[in-house]
Amino acid sequence: MPEQLLWAAEAMMNGLMAGVLYALVALGFVLIFKASGVFNYAQGVMALFAALTLVGIMDGQVPFAHLINAVFGTEIHHFGWHVPAILAIFLTGVVMVGLAIFIERFVLRHLVNQPDIILFMATIGLAYFMEGVGDLMWGSEIKTLDVGLPQGISETIDEATYNWFGYGFFIDRLDIVATIIAALLVASLTIFSQYSKQGRALRAVADDHQAALSVGISLRFIWVLVWSIAGFVALVAGMMWGAKSGVQFSLSLIALKALPVLMLGGFTSIPGAIVGGLIIGVGEKLFEFSIGPLVGGATENWFAYVLALVFLVFRPQGLFGEKIIERV
Amino acid sequence: MSAQAEEYVTEDGRKIGGVMMEMKNITLRFGGVVAIKDISFDIREGEIRAIIGPNGAGKSSMLNVISGFYNPQEGDVIFRGKKRPQMRPYKVAQQGIARTFQNIALFEGMSVLDNVMTGRLTHMKTGMFGQAMWWGKAQDEEVYNREKVEEIIDFLEIQAIRKTPVGRLPYGLKKRVELARALAAEPKLLLLDEPMAGMNVEEKEDMSRFILDVNDEFGTTIALIEHDMGVVMDLSDRVVVMDYGKKIGDGTPDEVRSNQEVIDAYLGVAHD
Ligand SMILES: Nc1ncnc2c1ncn2[C@@H]1O[C@H](COP(=O)(O)OP(=O)(O)OP(=O)(O)O)[C@@H](O)[C@H]1O
Ligand SMILES: [Mg+2]
Secondary structure: OOHHHHHHHHHHHHHHHHHHHHHHHHHHHHHHHHHHOOOOOOHHHHHHHHHHHHHHHHOOEOOOHHHHHHHHOOOOOEOOOOOOHHHHHHHHHHHHHHHHHHHHHHOHHHHOOOOHHHHHHHHHHHHHHHHHHHHHHHOOOOEOOOOOOOOOEOHHHHHHHHHHHOOOOOOEHHHHHHHHHHHHHHHHHHHHHHHOHHHHHHHHHHHOHHHHHHOOOOHHHHHHHHHHHHHHHHHHHHHHHHHHHOEOHHHHHHHHHHHHHHHHHOOOOHHHHHHHHHHHHHHHHHHHHHOHHHHOOOHHHOHHHHHHHHHHHHOOOOOOOOOOOOOO | OHHHHOOEEOOOOOEEOOEEEEEEEEEEEEOOEEEEEEEEEEEEOOOEEEEEOOOOOOHHHHHHHHOOOOOOOEEEEEEOOEEOOOOOHHHHHHOOEEEOOOOOOOOOOOEHHHHHHHOOHHHOOOOHHHHHHOHHHHHHHHHHHHHHHHHHHHHOOOHHHOOOEHHHOOHHHHHHHHHHHHHHOOOOEEEEEOOOOOOOHHHHHHHHHHHHHHHHHHOOEEEEEOOOHHHHHHHOOEEEEEEOOEEEEEEOHHHHHOOHHHHHHHHHHHOO
16 A cells, blocks of 8 residues: 555544544533533633543642632641542532533523523623733643543554555554544543433524423523533543643633534534534644645644634535525 | 312213412413402313303413413412422422413424323423433333323323424414323313413314313313303303402303303403
């Protein structure tokens, strides 16, 4: 097999795996957008907050240590224990549900029937609020997150591909695990929303609030549920990204990766988020591989946006959206 | 109370029971607008109760109070002998009160079948975690609910459009699907806000027949708002007449028809 093709195949595999993660982040947006019509600006910060909380719990950090020390003149920082990863992940999940309840109680509930732009502004406020609270709770220094996921290049794949093709694929083991976990999560979310009672209720709320109320669905419960799921998705995304590049502010920027995915897949389509994520992931890597060298590289920073823009011109409703024709 | 508790059988053999729902001195205001002024009336088990009145009289508002969409500033809602606290609409639905809307509120993106299926939500017991763990039980429940839904689809003669997305249906059929969804909840009390508005004569006849059949076969108590006087007189056991938020008449169709105030306010203007 020609070498070029093999390199392209390797780039594509890496692209697919990045794509699943993009799809996951995009799914967080889609779920909230469908159920409450809000574009959740805070989605990225939620991932950061989840990762910070996870590290904090695992390392036995005292939350709000700075504040406590400043007020009481104490010098406490750590509880002095270490929490196992599994338990810490579970506890972080609980915190994210708590956050969802908080958001419903103190923000969403008071903004029912307000124009979408108001809700959008509220999520901007929420993003900065959470960023601040995250700093205050856990400190703002860069942290490493080690939940025991395998790291480094997978030698098995390297060897196997070398034996088959005479060229070893370099594939990060963390990427493989992340892909599997993200794929499982995407699949279970899809099944949940299609077949469970709550999933049906969720789709109903997404379609028509009044009608949903009239068949006995509690909007507040659905909102808490959806924001919890989004929090959970943020936790998984934050965990994967955090394990890869450390837990720091830039983690919240993964949300920016989801934007072109949403433009491509449409804001309301679950399959759109999945397929869109994969297209962007693969497209980005292949483009960098083939055109990158000609234009000096670093195309990954902008390629997704350009692709999404070009796409928007031809299909403004997204991949799976229905064409909207204004009634006149 | 005692006079109202007596039961009787109608000419066509349907049994009308005691008071199911009692509205007591309801007043509802929107800022300066008084949509309902100190109105009291009741709905009995098994009857078809009509609410009529000119545009803006406050009929829909009354239905919205019953279904929990509006909370009155004054007055009590008494359901099956118990005073109901302020209740949100989804709770009211869970108590067995289903409704349709004057401006149709369906899940436009879902198929007819899925729409009607949402009507069963109040009957689905297995929760999220139950569904994950007791797959078998959850499936039995799903099958049972599906059967119920199919029965209703047959009953309302909408088999042919089961899989059609609701957004594509013509107005008359949408109204029917909305009724199907409400019926799927097997409600004790069914609230219909102008179920025949905007329909042609034939569709109106169908809908009238369905309403009578629902009441007759399932024994469902029905409160409905309707502008077509002929339909109201044919369908209903008793009629409440509203005008400018006030109650100006209450009784059998014949009684209401001969009430001078009603004739002045409504019948005289709108009819013949
Ligand atoms: N949500 C609301 N906010 C403000 N005013 C309202 C609201 N709902 C109803 N009203 C007002 O209350 C009054 C009664 O309205 P309602 O819709 O109950 O009348 P209706 O008898 O159903 O009329 P129609 O036959 O036109 O449906 C009207 O003046 C209406 O403008
Ligand atoms: Mg009305």
